[in-house]
Amino acid sequence: xxxxxxxxxxxxxxxxxxxxxxxxxxxxxxxxxxxxxxxxxxxxxxxxxxxxxxxxxxxxxxxxxxxxxxxxxxxxxxxxxxxxxxxxxxxxxxxxxxxxxxxxxxxxxxxxxxxxx
Amino acid sequence: xxxxxxxxxxxxxxxxxxxxxxxxxxxxxxxxxxxxxxxxxxxxxxxxxxxxxxxxxxxxxxxxxxxxxxxxxxxxxxxxxxxxxxxxxxxxxxxxxxxxxxxxxxxxxxxx
Numbered sequence: 001x002x003x004x005x006x007x008x009x010x011x012x013x014x015x016x017x018x019x020x021x022x023x024x025x026x027x028x029x030x031x032x033x034x035x036x037x038x039x040x041x042x043x044x045x046x047x048x049x050x051x052x053x054x055x056x057x058x059x060x061x062x063x064x065x066x067x068x069x070x071x072x073x074x075x076x077x078x079x080x081x082x083x084x085x086x087x088x089x090x091x092x093x094x095x096x097x098x099x100x101x102x103x104x105x106x107x108x109x110x111x112x113x114x115x116x117x
Numbered sequence: 118x119x120x121x122x123x124x125x126x127x128x129x130x131x132x133x134x135x136x137x138x139x140x141x142x143x144x145x146x147x148x149x150x151x152x153x154x155x156x157x158x159x160x161x162x163x164x165x166x167x168x169x170x171x172x173x174x175x176x177x178x179x180x181x182x183x184x185x186x187x188x189x190x191x192x193x194x195x196x197x198x199x200x201x202x203x204x205x206x207x208x209x210x211x212x213x214x215x216x217x218x219x220x221x222x223x224x225x226x227x228x229x
Binding site for chain 1: 158159160161162163204217218219220221222
């Protein structure tokens with residue numbers, strides 16, 4: 001299989017606090033993981049590409065100092081939302097890429113629903 | 118123009134109906150194409166890859182038209198359990214690249 005887990009699955013926090021979300025590939029190694037954000041009724045938006053052992057690559061418009069990404073091992077990437085505000089409330093999903101045949105399939109974690117009060 | 122565009126729907130169909138979704142992409146150099154399914158408040162799950170020659174998996178058929186830059190998904194004999202949002206996904210960079218573009222999704226409701 002190719003299982004990706006995320007923790008926590010949901011979190012409610014006060015404005016101004018920081019929240020860390022973990023993404024783990026449970027049965028395979030992932031040199032690259034991806035972090036997405038999805039607002040209600042909208043598509044997944046790639047925030048950043050997380051590379052093991054190196055700095056993450058952020059998409060345009062995503063503040064790297066606000067969304068800290070660490071990919072310390074081949075099975076773990078973390079996203080820290082620093083000084084969260086209500087507008088950061090969203091569904092955060094990670095994925096890990098696994099080469100498969102003629103295409104590149106991504107396996108997604110179950111997502112983390114963040115609500116900032 | 119969005120890189121990947123889909124009709125948001127919703128498509129409301131009765132059980133047993135055949136329904137088709139289209140998706141257009143803007144980057145003619147795109148190499149890999151997929152359809153994902155996303156249930157409400159859940160993560161996306163791969164439904165099927167889309168190959169140049171077209172491919173079929175049970176009740177699902179995917180086709181690619183490179184000349185017109187669109188892919189399609191056909192669902193035959195719709196089931197209640199097919200109700201979900203279907204995401205068109207394009208990898209512009211081919212197998213060596215990592216950036217994946219998601220469409221906004223097409224919502225399908227299958228009714229009894």
